[in-house]
Amino acid sequence: MEGLVSFQPFPSSVIQRRLSTVYLHRLTRSSSCAPLRAQQSGITGGSESVSSALEGKASEQEVVIYQDEVVASQGIRIRRRPLTGPPLHYVGPFEFRLQNEGNTPRNILEEIVWHKDKEVAQMKEKRPLYTLKKALETVPPPRDFIGALRSAHQRTGLPGLIAEVKKASPSRGILREDFDPVAIAQAYEKGGAACLSVLTDEKYFKGSFENLQAIREAGVKCPLLCKEFIIEAWQIYYGRSKGADAILLIASVLPDLDIKYMIKICKILGMATLVEVHDEREMDRVLAIEGVELIGINNRNLETFEVDIGITKRLLEGERGELIRQKDILVVGESGLFTPEDIAFVQEAGVKAVLVGESLVKQSDPGQGISALFGRDVSG
Ligand SMILES: O=P(O)(O)OC[C@@H](O)[C@@H](O)c1c[nH]c2ccccc12
Numbered sequence: 389m390e391g392l393v394s395f396q397p398f399p400s401s402v403i404q405r406r407l408s409t410v411y412l413h414r415l416t417r418s419s420s421c422a423p424l425r426a427q428q429s430g431i432t433g434g435s436e437s438v439s440s441a442l443e444g445k446a447s448e449q450e451v452v453i454y455q456d457e458v459v460a461s462q463g464i465r466i467r468r469r470p471l472t473g474p475p476l477h478y479v480g481p482f483e484f485r486l487q488n489e490g491n492t493p494r495n496i497l498e499e500i501v502w503h504k505d506k507e508v509a510q511m512k513e514k515r516p517l518y519t520l521k522k523a524l525e526t527v528p529p530p531r532d533f534i535g536a537l538r539s540a541h542q543r544t545g546l547p548g549l550i551a552e553v554k555k556a557s558p559s560r561g562i563l564r565e566d567f568d569p570v571a572i573a574q575a576y577e578k579g580g581a582a583c584l585s586v587l588t589d590e591k592y593f594k595g596s597f598e599n600l601q602a603i604r605e606a607g608v609k610c611p612l613l614c615k616e617f618i619i620e621a622w623q624i625y626y627g628r629s630k631g632a633d634a635i636l637l638i639a640s641v642l643p644d645l646d647i648k649y650m651i652k653i654c655k656i657l658g659m660a661t662l663v664e665v666h667d668e669r670e671m672d673r674v675l676a677i678e679g680v681e682l683i684g685i686n687n688r689n690l691e692t693f694e695v696d697i698g699i700t701k702r703l704l705e706g707e708r709g710e711l712i713r714q715k716d717i718l719v720v721g722e723s724g725l726f727t728p729e730d731i732a733f734v735q736e737a738g739v740k741a742v743l744v745g746e747s748l749v750k751q752s753d754p755g756q757g758i759s760a761l762f763g764r765d766v767s768g
Pocket of ligand 1: 552554615664686722723724725743744745746747
């Protein structure tokens, strides 16, 4: 039920001043992609509209509409957490807010992203970017994530494996009670995994950056993917400081310019980026972004949890598959892979790598799980 949460008369000059503050705050908020979103819609591109906002001419509603337009024009369904709560409604000289209008996450992915926004803001306070950059001077150099996948594919003739260190997920609950991340990582490496993916989200996946660091420090040689919900660049530096060699960027969460900018940062840091898509529209957006070398097709819809490995095939058909081959992009089939038949199916569709969590992590020996998954021994 919708309820009235505030109802206040405001002289219009006060409203104007407040609106421009909100606008500026959104434009300068370093923790969000708002500047990029604004840029894409031309808000920061033309100084005219910026200055009119500074003069208090843009209404808060207009700003929200601009941002929504950019996000909607790219088909991004995941909204960022509203800074100011639900939007304001104006009736004559009055403004009021309606509860649950735009301030409640619509699905699990949106909930995760909104939580991440708060979490990152807190983490950043403890470890500002300059201290992270300093820490990077003493971290061992990154390993070649894409190279490891390509050489495993060449060596075995099967897709290179990214084996996931995953304790739980919102859709499947706890996957393994006796969860020893380092032992699992070592078993994966022994079993022939080319790379590892380590979930670092604590609240929804029961992972951690400590796990990532412990695996790196235990001497595991496989390159490591930091499996995190990245919403801003600070997280990339943090992941690198904990030993990550690659990060995940989710196309349904990030606008094109954010993806482009984050890929550049990763290149500077010597890291790879796995850009994840789930439908044709996201695939087309990502194929148009310069510098993309590794694309993951997630068979799981992160909004509904539905899994369909046919998605991988669908997105690699026709011209898209052709373009991917021309650009020599490596494609990873992700989620819902359990049997040698599943692996053959996605390989036939065109993937040269796979990302597998559940079916391996549940085995008493996750390393032997790899042989069962591929139908033969791929170690050594
Ligand atoms: O456990 P599965 O079904 O094998 O899936 C692994 C991996 O693809 C999945 O964990 C995943 C893919 N993309 C993500 C994004 C966030 C969190 C998790 C994921």
